[in-house]
Amino acid sequence: MVVRAGVGALLLLLFASLLTALPVAESPGSEDESEQEELGLNAVESRELEIQECTVTCGIGIREVLATSGCPGDEAKCIVAVKECRGPVDCGWGRPVSENSTSVMMTCIYIYPENRFKYIWKILIPGKPASILLDDSAIVVVHRDTRSVTYQCETIENGSVIASVKYTVNAIPELETEQQKEKGKRQSRKRRADAILIFCVVTTVIVTIGAIFVIIFIILHWAVIKTVLDSENGQDDKDKKLTNKSSVISME
Structure with missing residues (x-):
């Protein structure tokens, strides 16, 4: 009995030692994995x-x-x-993506993905509170006005402004407006001149075609026309003879 009890105790000790040894053997691997996750670059x-x-x-x-x-x-x-x-939040003045004489395309500051941020567009008016636009997209297109306007876009993440940029949209130049008016007048005069030229060309063509038809008619009916002309000439000769004869008789 004593021997059996000793063997049992020995087995229990061996089993306990194995249980305590297992976590120690696994711990180095788990530490390496956690370190790799911490570094992120393995x-x-x-x-x-x-x-x-x-x-x-x-x-x-x-x-x-x-x-x-x-x-x-x-x-x-x-x-x-x-x-x-x-970097610093204030990016100062930006350059439009594209522009022409009537409109300007501007963009906020952001990185991909675009919908990660919120955007607030403002019109800055000196001495007055800024006017907020309804358009909250990253890129907007505005039309030029008769006066210059300053726009500002704020890029917001988690309620904080992380970037801000301003744009100046210049007014339509008065000189350009006058040039456009003068260009419109020139185009109008050109259209009138073209209409007159077309009318003259069409009239000339119609008259030419009419003259050609008259000549063709005369050629085809020349015999009849000649007979008519001869008869008229003969009648004229008779009338002349009668007139001469009458004048001779009256003189006698």
Whole structure:
């Protein structure tokens, strides 16, 4: 009985030691995984990294993280990560995406995806509160007015302004307006001259065709016309003879 009790105790001790040894054996692996998750780049941390400059000097942009070793193939550098970067909120004055004599297209400052942010467009009026536009898209198109207007777009994330940019939309120049009016007058005069020219050409064509028809008629009916003319000439000769005869008789 004593031997059996000793064997049982020994087995219990061995089983307990195995249970305590198992977590110790697994712990190194779990620590490595947590460290990798913390770093986010896994084996990339062992490479030489080169962090590029931010794509913007204000607002929000991106920067690339390049590896200078361990790249696939013969590449000297390769992109291993892309991170956000930010600068001062105020970006000052921007340039329109496109513009013409009647409208201007402007854009807010943002990065992909566009719908990640909220946008507020304002009209800045000196000495008065800003007027907020109903359009809350990242890109807007406005029409020029008779006076210059200043627009401002604020890019908002989680209730905070992360970028702001202003645009000046110049008024339609008076000189350009006068030029457009003068151009319209020239076009109107040109249309009238073209109409007169077309009328003259059509009239000339009609008269020419009429003359051709008259000539063709005369050629086709020349015998009849000649007979008529001869008869008229004969009648005239008779009348002349009668007149001469009458004058002779009266003289006698």
